[in-house]
Amino acid sequence: MTSDNVLRPTLHIAGHPIHPMLVPFPIVCFIGALLTDIAFALTAEMMWADFSAWLLLVGLIMGVLAAIAGLTDFLGNRMIRAQKPAWPHMLGNLLVLIIAFFNTMVHTRDAWTSVVPTGLILSAITVLILPITGWLGWSMVYRHGVGAVR
16 A cells, blocks of 8 residues: 555545535534524524424434545544544544434424524534534644545
8 A cells, every 4th residue: 555545535436535525514504503593592483493403404414424434434444543633523523413413303392492492502512513523624634634635
């Protein structure tokens, strides 16, 4: 194995890693869910609670797909697992998915209790974790060269 292939992701299409292609979708959905939760808390308009529920569901589905791709890379290459940010990145994103799952369940309730206060708090916690795990993922690519063609 040549040195430029040591940190190559396991799942890729035409040399492009799949995990980073999927990651933006749940991020946008979870941030959108927080914004629509805030809109619901301010207006009590059910449309916003419905938007939150859909955004959480799509974010969770896309997050699971991104997690499968990331986990495949993580487990498929010991050199990726050896990178310092790999473990906290994986565990932080797993935590995001667990919180998002429970948040999705909370958002299935009716009316005000579907968002305020539990859903809003869970959405905020999720969004607060994302920059940390995003920074760790960025670090793996741009500092450690995971998935980068050299």
